[in-house]
Every structure is written in C-alpha cells, then in structure tokens.
Amino acid sequence: MCTGAFRAALRDSKANGDAAPIGRWLFDHTTGCFDDARPEELNTFPEDILRLLCEALRDPDYLQVRSADLILDVVTWEWGRISMSQRKALLEALEFAYPRFHDWMGRFRITELCGKYFGDESALQMLVRLKNLDDDLQRSLLPHGLEHLIAWSESPEVASKAAEQLDELGRDPSPVVRHEVECSRARLSARRR
DSSP: OOHHHHHHHHHHHHHHTBOHHHHHHHHHHOOOOTTOOOGGGTTOOOHHHHHHHHHHHTOHHHHTSBTGGGGHHHHHHHGGGOOHHHHHHHHHHHHHHGGGOSSHHHHHHHHHIIIIIIOSHHHHHHHHHHTTOSOHHHHTTHHHHHHHHHHHOSOHHHHHHHHHHHHHHTTOSOHHHHHHHHHHHHHHHHHHO
16 A cells, blocks of 8 residues: 555545545555455554544545545455554544534444444444534434444444444434434344344
8 A cells, every 4th residue: 555645645635625536546555355354464554544544534624525435445445454453543533523524424434334344332432422413414324323233243232232322312302313213223123034
C-alpha cells in the first residue's frame, strides 16, 4: 500500500469535493482480502495508512466531501489485516466521524461496521453512546448497527445486550427512530425462520 498515493487521494478528494480519488486508490493499492486474510497477512495493515485514515475521519473538511464514505471501504477491504490495537484506534475515529459525516451513508456504513465487522462490546458501547445524539435522523441509523450486532456477533452476551438496546430504542421519542427499530426487528425475525 502506497502512503504517498493515499495522502494524494485524500488531498485531491478534498480539493475536488468528491471522493472519487479514494475509489481509484482502493482499486490500485488494496489487497481486497476483506476478513479472509492469509495467515501471513494478519496484523500487517500499515500504521501510516491507518494514521491517515483516522486523520481523515476526524477532518471536518473531508467528511463534507461527496461520497466521503468511500474511505470506509479501506476498512472493509482490508479488515483481515487490521490488528486489534489498530481496530481500537479506528473505532474511536469512527465514533468521532459519525455525527459529522455530511451525508447519511457514512453514518449508515459506520453502524454496519460496528455490527458486522467489530461485533464486540466496544462497538456496542459506541452505539449506546451515540443514542444520546439530538438529531433524530442520526439516531435512526443506530438500530441498523444493533441489528447487525444481534445477527453477527460471536458473543452471545454482546448480542443479548444489543437486543436490549434495540428494545430501548423502540421507546425513543422520535417516530423515525421507532420505525427503524421495527424494520430491524422484522429483518431479525425473518432471519430466524
């Protein structure tokens, strides 16, 4: 992975107001191992790329760029190479970015990452903290993350706690949030059949 090319893609994305350069960088410089890294690839995600990724997730200018959520593909495409300590740093940056993404897709994808990829207590706690956001639309995406935690977490305890949090969101004052809770419940119910 080329750090200079990633830095240039971030710079060009901000300058153009569009994350297309990140998309091109992804195709040219990532392994695309997703969560299926070979043993020799485990824990080999470059620290300098992680640092730039976390900086971008904390950069309000980058988060305003059209399709800024493309940067999250770095996480999904390289998940198997990202170490546990790197994941911790990444989760902190994702929590910071969540309410600051200009469009809803970045927030949606963060909830998906929490549930399907992280799938642990720290991701659950992040979603719980985000329940305190004032913005109804931002809160309305949280059931999606909880749904994925319930469905995908390898920890029965985390899945159970996520179900409790989903129930609690079902009593949210916002009808938009409650509607999303019902949609998540319906999808979970359909999975069990």
